[in-house]
Amino acid sequence: MGLPRRPQFTGLLAMTALPIGRKKMTDQVRVRFAPSPTGFLHIGGVRTALYNWLYARQHGGKIILRIEDTDLERSTDEAVEWILDGMRWLHLDWDDGPYRQTDRFDLYQQDIDRLITENKAYRCYCTPGELEVMRKEALAKGRPTKYNGRCRNLEDGARDGDHTIRFKAPQTGQIVVDDMIRGSVMFDETQMDDLIIRRSDGSPTYNLTVVVDDALMGITHVIRGEDHLSNTPRQIQLYEALGYEVPRFGHMSLILGPDREKLSKRHGAAAVSEFMEMGYLQEAMINYLVRLGWSHEEQEIFTVEQILEHWSLDEQKKSAAIFDHDKLNWVNAQWMKKLPPEEIAYRLAPFLEKRELVQKTPDREWLTKMVLTLRERSTTLVVMAQKAEFYFRELEYDPEPAEKFLTADVAPLMDKVYEFLAGQENYSQEALHESIKAFLETEGLKLKAIAQPLRIALTYRKDSPGLFEVMEVLGKESTLARIDKARKWIRDQ
RNA sequence: GGCCCCAUCGUCUAACGGUCAGGACGCCAGCCUCUCACGUUGGUAGUACGGGUUCGAAUCCCGUUGGGGUCACCA
The missing domain is CATH 1.10.10.350 (Arc Repressor Mutant, subunit A)
Structure with a gap:
């Protein structure tokens, strides 16, 4: 239909960045959002992106988008599109990227070579089958499932054929993560496993690539989900082995489903695209997500500008939060009434088209009047389109x-x-x-x-x-x- | 199971060691009213447990319990 269509994404919001805390170029804040394109964009991933975005914008820093696609088996271009679509929908813009790790394999290889040369990594010839047996045995005997180190001190050329590269994890001492959200967390190096940093097909693995990229890209603050907390000491070992400066870490609590387990598809919607299709407003999603684990006085409804003004990473709650659809619906309903009716009319259009309700060639003004009659009783755009049906046919x-x-x-x-x-x-x-x-x-x-x-x-x-x-x-x-x-x-x- | 994180109403959250433990969602009831909503007023409901420390603990410490995360040639 002839409804005006506006480009979905504008870099406009970048301009709302507050110039507070702006520092010299040398210690400028640099954060990143680094999703892996192995499926839909999870709402938890969105929250991570949001926090990084807020942190960058609040500190006059940069946010880098990096696609972590080293898993050649599971990564798809389609999933990359889903990530970009989700970011655009939420107006979370980035300053650099998207980078793809598959374009940077030679960089990782250089550092892997360096580790081998410096005797900080070694070739491991154990097969997946053998490893599986070891793991099961360890688990049965009820103790640590880490690699037994069989290939750790192999003579050069003692074995040949398919091999992975393992990092020789230091085994003495302790590692302290000075977490921006959790405070200091201590790990014992005896717990550290000799991680595989390169697969037998030659591709590098996650723990190596994050470290190399975060170091090379000058990332100063790593803000991510709590599920990465136990990876952090391993990564710190790698930073140190490679002689890179260790960034600051901040591990945010996870979003749980009603059964208190990590939110996933089986709890209903977990992908951004689903919320988009269910007719939630971008503003409401941001608003709801930011209120999960943070509050400011007794305010419930926040514009991005207000969030930028008041939000702070260190006010973030440490405990996990359950995703509450009822509350989201309420927040969305508030935004349905808060946004200008013309704007709602504009966003409603695709939902009307989907229901084939626009054959009457409604003009913008008429649609706006209609929205005015419906917005008090519509929690989402989908509901509004449903309720609008009688006007059209x-x-x-x-x-x-x-x-x-x-x-x-x-x-x-x-x-x-x-x-x-x-x-x-x-x-x-x-x-x-x-x-x-x-x-x-x-x-x-x-x-x-x-x-x-x-x-x-x-x-x-x-x-x-x-x-x-x-x-x-x-x-x-x-x-x-x-x-x-x-x-x-x-x-x- | 090992390691790590966490703990205030059902849910999201407030509360410099001194508050009748506050707000919001949900739920219930009243009001408003052309229906449904919106709005509004009121109500329901919480400091997991046990020890300390202190004149005084939701708040600090220890333990228990509970929940979560993580232990891949995934990220």
């Missing part, structure tokens, strides 16, 4: 209320109302309200007497927006046609 009467209200005894009254409305020219809701009230008074009647029958006639349902608003949006012609149709329906009964 003729429907079957909802049988129960039709039988109850469209009865022979209201027929004469319907006739009178029809005649009266036929004589009216001003179909603004205010005028209609006044004139009909006055008219009914002369008839010695109350609005109540005719409200429900009229409602069924005009909207086919027993629940609807106010009658006068409906008439205004419908216009004189449709209003009369529908009342007439109801009169005939009554007669045919």
Whole structure:
């Protein structure tokens, strides 16, 4: 339909960055969002992106987008698109990237070579099958499942063939993670495993690539989910082995499902795209997500600008939060009313198209008026599109209320109302309200007497927006046609 | 199971060691009203347990319990 379509993504929000805490270029904040393109963009990933974005914008820093696609088996281009779409939908823009790790394999290889040369990594010839056996054995005996070090001190050339590269993890001492959210967390190096840093097919693995990239890209703050906390000491060992500066870490609590387990698809929606399709507003998603684990006074509804002004990473709660759809719905409903109706009309358009409801070529102004009648009773755009249906096409009467209200005894009254409305020219809701009230008074009647029958006639349902608003949006012609149709329906009964 | 993290209403969260433990969602009831909503008023409901420290503990310490995460040639 000829509805105006605006480019989905603008870099506009980048300009809302507060110039607070701006520092010299040398210690400028650099954060990154580094999703792996192995599926849909999880809502938890979105929250990570959001926190990084906020942190960068608050500190006048940069945010880098990096696609971690070293898992050649599971990574897809489609998933990369999903990530970008999600970021754009939420207006989370980035300053650099997207980089893809598959474009940077030679960089990782250089550092792997360096580790081998410096005797900080070694070739491991154990097969997946052998490793599996070792692991099962260890688990059965009830103790640590780490690699037994069989190939750790192999003579050069002692074995040949397929091999992985393992990092020789230091085994003495302790590692302290000074976490921005959790405070200091200590790990014992005896727990550290000799991680595989290069697969037998030559591709580097996650723990190596994150470290190399974060170091090379000058990342100063790593903000990510708590599920990465136990990876952190391993990564710190790698930073040190490679002689790179260790960044600051901040591990945010996870989002849980109602059963208190990590939120996933089986809890219902977990992908951004689903929320988009369910008709949630971008503003509401951001608002809801930021309130999960953080609060400011007794405020519930925040614009991005307000979040930027008040939010702070170190005020973030440490405990995991359960995703509450009811609360999201409420937040969304607030935003449905808060955004300008023209804006809602604009965003509603695709949902109307999906229901094939725009054949009437509605103009923007008309659509806005319609939105005004619907927004108080629509939690999402999908709900609004549903409720809008009667404006666009003729429907079957909802049988129960039709039988109850469209009865022979209201027929004469319907006739009178029809005649009266036929004589009216001003179909603004205010005028209609006044004139009909006055008219009914002369008839010695109350609005109540005719409200429900009229409602069924005009909207086919027993629940609807106010009658006068409906008439205004419908216009004189449709209003009369529908009342007439109801009169005939009554007669045919 | 090892290691790590966490713990205030059902849920999201407030509370410099001194508050009748506050707000929000949900739920219930009243009001508003042409229906449904919106709005509004009120109600329901919580410091996991046990020890300390202290004149005084939701708050600090220890333990228990509970929940979560993580232990891959995934990220």
